[in-house]
Amino acid sequence: MIWFDIEGSWAGTPASHIAFIHGLINQATDMGVRWGIYTSRSQWGPITDNTSEFGAPALWYAHYDNSPSFSDFVPFGGWAHPSIKQFMGTSTVCGVGIDKNFY
Amino acid sequence: MTLGNSYSFAIVRVYEEIGQVDPNGAQTIKNAWAGGMAHVDGYIFPCLRCGNPAQQVSHDEQTISNENLLLSL
Numbered sequence: 001m002i003w004f005d006i007e008g009s010w011a012g013t014p015a016s017h018i019a020f021i022h023g024l025i026n027q028a029t030d031m032g033v034r035w036g037i038y039t040s041r042s043q044w045g046p047i048t049d050n051t052s053e054f055g056a057p058a059l060w061y062a063h064y065d066n067s068p069s070f071s072d073f074v075p076f077g078g079w080a081h082p083s084i085k086q087f088m089g090t091s092t093v094c095g096v097g098i099d100k101n102f103y
Numbered sequence: 104m105t106l107g108n109s110y111s112f113a114i115v116r117v118y119e120e121i122g123q124v125d126p127n128g129a130q131t132i133k134n135a136w137a138g139g140m141a142h143v144d145g146y147i148f149p150c151l152r153c154g155n156p157a158q159q160v161s162h163d164e165q166t167i168s169n170e171n172l173l174l175s176l
Contacts, residue, residue, distance in 0.1 A: 023156030
């Protein structure tokens with residue numbers, strides 16, 4: 001499946017961002033590609049005004065607390081439960097730069 | 104990175120926020136499977152200022168198809 005990375009400083013209004021995200025999702029759906037959303041509460045809030053209009057698709061959230069556990073998860077947007085957590089940023093494993101995830 | 108390090112799932116960037124398919128994505132996906140991953144997904148970092156989100160997804164999927172890449176369902 002494909003994850004859409006929704007983070008960063010997005011110019012424009014939350015409404016325009018939501019329309020853009022719909023564009024990504026609609027194309028993936030039309031092509032029969034399973035998709036999920038990578039984001040975090042601190043990103044989703046400003047970008048979409050914490051919308052819940054996408055319901056609760058698979059959520060890969062980021063919280064760099066170095067804890068491979070969902071116990072820190074606080075609901076946001078339309079989400080009550082996450083699928084994957086990115087718990088640590090840039091780390092090096094076998095000489096490769098990665099972020100660490102738990103599911 | 105192989106299964107020897109207890110990682111079994113990789114999610115590889117396939118599209119960059121500057122507005123292009125990630126040139127390293129295809130090889131990284133192939134390497135992940137070759138290294139013994141049980142699951143390999145991709146992620147798209149969309150280009151907001153580029154507009155046309157449908158085209159970004161379409162270009163990405165075209166590359167996945169052209170390169171015969173396998174992603175977990």
